[in-house]
Amino acid sequence: MEKQTKEVIINQARLSIIEGDITKQSTDAIVNAANPGLMGGGGVDGAIHRAGGPAILEECQHIVAKQGRLPTGKAVITTGGKLKAKDVIHTVGPIWYGGTKNEADLLTSAYKESLKLAAENNLVSISFPSISTGAYGYPQAEASKMAVKAVASFLREQVTSIKEVVFVLFDSRTYDVYCSALEKMMAQQ
Numbered sequence: 674m675e676k677q678t679k680e681v682i683i684n685q686a687r688l689s690i691i692e693g694d695i696t697k698q699s700t701d702a703i704v705n706a707a708n709p710g711l712m713g714g715g716g717v718d719g720a721i722h723r724a725g726g727p728a729i730l731e732e733c734q735h736i737v738a739k740q741g742r743l744p745t746g747k748a749v750i751t752t753g754g755k756l757k758a759k760d761v762i763h764t765v766g767p768i769w770y771g772g773t774k775n776e777a778d779l780l781t782s783a784y785k786e787s788l789k790l791a792a793e794n795n796l797v798s799i800s801f802p803s804i805s806t807g808a809y810g811y812p813q814a815e816a817s818k819m820a821v822k823a824v825a826s827f828l829r830e831q832v833t834s835i836k837e838v839v840f841v842l843f844d845s846r847t848y849d850v851y852c853s854a855l856e857k858m859m860a861q862q
């Protein structure tokens with residue numbers, strides 16, 4: 674059975690955590706944990722392209738032809754194709770090298786650049802997967818801490834069009850890790 678939604682309000686926006694499949698979300702945008710070539714791949718990236726259809730890959734190819742590969746920590750936006758979400762924001766999280774390659778800052782940047790792009794496009798709601806914790810090997814406890822901190826500080830620093838941010842975690846273990854990261858962060862204030 675799926676677990677209950679966990680949520681907090683930060684500066685007029687709702688930050689919530691659910692267990693589920695991000696391709697099924699009806700937020701304005703869903704975020705893809707992409708790779709720099711924007712060619713689709715495994716994990717959540719493959720699932721988004723499969724569910725959204727070829728229009729997403731087509732736009733990704735145009736973007737790469739125009740501006741080259743997407744650097745780690747940056748984000749771009751495409752259509753959501755056949756998804757419920759109108760748009761997909763593709764960002765590249767860092768590969769985990771034991772914490773020696775500025776991974777925390779790059780992961781923070783992946784979340785903040787995605788939110789910035791959503792706000793620039795006047796989006797109201799956005800869903801994130803657990804960026805970098807699959808094939809890219811970032812330890813979940815560390816990644817979840819950076820993820821909730823990045824989103825909370827973005828929401829605290831400015832009021833934008835964004836009123837709802839959802840972490841959509843694929844399994845109950847990851848859901849639990851993100852809930853406890855959020856609880857710890859809120860308790861520290």
Ligand code: ADP
Pocket residue numbers: 693694695696706707715716717718720766802803804805806807808809810811841842843844847
């Ligand atoms: P990365 O390369 O950034 O590590 P992955 O796609 O390998 O990205 O994994 C990131 C996270 O996305 C993992 O926790 C994985 O379980 C999760 N994931 C995979 N498919 C989905 C999905 N359909 N919805 C939400 N999360 C998903």
